Amino acid sequence: MxxxxxxxxxxxxxxxxxxxxxxxxxxxxxxxxxxxxxxxxxxxxxxxxxxxxxxxxxxxxxxxxxxxxxxxxxxxxxxxxxxxxxxxxxxxxxxxxxxxxxxxxxxxxxxxxxxxxxxxxxEGVDSAMTAVMGLGRQELQSCVDEAEGLGVVSICNDNCPGQLVIGGEKAAVSAAAEFAKNRGAKRCVPLNVSGPFHTxxxxxxxxxxxxxxxxxxxxxxxxxxxxxxxxxxxxxxxxxxxxxxxxxxxxxxxxxxxxxxxxxxxxxxxxxxxxxxxxxxxxxxxxxxxxxxxxxxxxxxxxxxxxxxxxxx
Incomplete structure (x- = not known):
């Protein structure tokens, strides 16, 4: 069966x-x-x-x-x-x-x-989550590492090949998304969520x-x-x-x-x-x-x- x-x-x-x-x-x-x-x-x-x-x-x-x-x-x-x-x-x-x-x-x-x-x-956290399309986990992790000086940011969802989500404090998430675009991410889509979940x-x-x-x-x-x-x-x-x-x-x-x-x-x-x-x-x-x-x-x-x-x- x-x-x-x-x-x-x-x-x-x-x-x-x-x-x-x-x-x-x-x-x-x-x-x-x-x-x-x-x-x-x-x-x-x-x-x-x-x-x-x-x-x-x-x-x-x-x-x-x-x-x-x-x-x-x-x-x-x-x-x-x-x-x-x-x-x-x-x-x-x-x-x-x-x-x-x-x-x-x-x-x-x-x-x-x-x-x-x-x-x-x-509460009280200026947070964001962004879906990153078309970039590998290792490449995205390097973008996250680069943005950590601006605040908390991490890969919070590894959904499937080519679709990852980053989350954390807004400034750090925005910077990591920009780095991801520069490294070849196809799209970075901000998600409508109310907190930095799974961070x-x-x-x-x-x-x-x-x-x-x-x-x-x-x-x-x-x-x-x-x-x-x-x-x-x-x-x-x-x-x-x-x-x-x-x-x-x-x-x-x-x-x-x-x-x-x-x-x-x-x-x-x-x-x-x-x-x-x-x-x-x-x-x-x-x-x-x-x-x-x-x-x-x-x-x-x-x-x-x-x-x-x-x-x-």
């Missing part, structure tokens, strides 16, 4: 109306949303977003994780299973929920706490998460999760809390994670959205490795689930 991986989207792909048809059509999805414990109206935020708050980190994170948990519950009911899982940044929490480490209520509460901790860590400026968020984890029950993975911090599965000398603490203040190794799965024989990838960014990353990694027998599915709507179920074997 073809090996399958579930990939869970990260912050940035949220949008008004996400999950509305799934809530209407699937009892499993409704249960996740109706049982969620949030200090705001989860359904109203996802479906209507009247005040444009969905893009703010403290709301985005629990909403995205609730969406993913609802979709995972539907797929479980339909008997659609994975051999491996991974998520982009916040999506790692969704992967851990789907794997059995957290239940739905716990992971939504945890995502809300993480969103608050990251928001607080970003050392998130140190306090990591500390807050560490304290929160002390009173949290972590179950065992029923399906292996490939972690952002290492690009590999959990090793015997590692713990999930320490990997999650490190993840929030360190670069996301998505390229390594996808290559690891491809090397393990995964050929079918199911992106649990909203969005299709991870599917693009998979295709880029597979092309680089000259693998052409992959299948990719995106799951965001009821129609997507029906299409996946009808093709599943």
């Amino acid at each position: 073809m090996k399958t991986a579930f990939l869970f989207a990260g912050q940035g792909s949220q949008h008004k109306g996400m999950g509305e048809d799934l809530y209407r059509d699937y009892e499993e999805f409704r249960q996740v949303y109706d049982n969620a414990e949030t200090d705001f109206d989860l359904k109203k935020m996802c479906f209507e977003d009247e005040n444009g708050l969905l893009s703010k980190t403290r709301y985005t994170q629990p909403c995205m994780v609730a969406f993913a948990a609802g979709v995972s519950a539907i797929l479980k009911k339909l008997g659609i299973k994975a051999d491996m899982m991974a998520g982009l940044s916040l999506g790692e929490y969704s992967a851990l929920c789907a794997s059995g480490v957290f239940d739905e209520k716990t992971v939504i509460r945890l995502a809300a706490f993480r969103g608050d901790a990251m928001t607080k860590a970003a 050392s400026l998130m140190e306090s968020a990591g500390d807050e998460l560490e304290k929160y984890f002390e009173n949290l029950d972590f179950g065992n993975e029923k399906v292996p999760v490939v972690f952002n911090l290492t690009g590999k599965e959990l090793l015997p000398d590692q713990t999930i809390p320490e990997l999650l603490k490190g993840q929030v203040k360190s670069g996301v190794k998505m390229t390594d994670s996808l290559n690891y799965m491809l090397d393990k024989g995964v050929r079918r990838f199911v992106e649990i959205g909203p969005g299709k960014a991870l599917t693009g990353f998979v295709k880029r990694c597979a092309k680089e490795k000259q693998i052409d027998d992959i299948e990719c599915y995106t799951v965001e709507t009821s129609e997507d689930i029906e299409a996946l179920a009808s093709s599943w074997s």
Whole structure:
């Protein structure tokens, strides 16, 4: 049988109306949303977003994780299973929920706490994040090293070959982007984000998460999760809390994670959205490795689930 991986989207792909048809059509999805414990109206935020708050980190994170948990519950009911899982940044929490480490209520509460901790860590920092296209990691790292005299800057996402993201303090990020252009980067695109995520400026968020984890029950993975911090599965000398603490203040190794799965024989990838960014990353990694027998599915709507179920074997 073809090996399958579930990939869970990260912050940035949220949008008004996400999950509305799934809530209407699937009892499993409704249960996740109706049982969620949030200090705001989860359904109203996802479906209507009247005040444009969905893009703010403290709301985005629990909403995205609730969406993913609802979709995972539907797929479980339909008997659609994975051999491996991974998520982009916040999506790692969704992967851990789907794997059995957290239940739905716990992971939504945890995502809300993480969103608050990251928001607080970003307060008072003149920050920026910029996507850099068409430059290798080593070349970009030299640009980052050159700009460090102006402030904190680092590679915070290694998404796929030819697509990296730098983040940190605005002046240093801008300088690193200019250096990257001079060294042949095809494009440098500033990202609309509210903090310097996955950089050392998130140190306090990591500390807050560490304290929160002390009173949290972590179950065992029923399906292996490939972690952002290492690009590999959990090793015997590692713990999930320490990997999650490190993840929030360190670069996301998505390229390594996808290559690891491809090397393990995964050929079918199911992106649990909203969005299709991870599917693009998979295709880029597979092309680089000259693998052409992959299948990719995106799951965001009821129609997507029906299409996946009808093709599943």
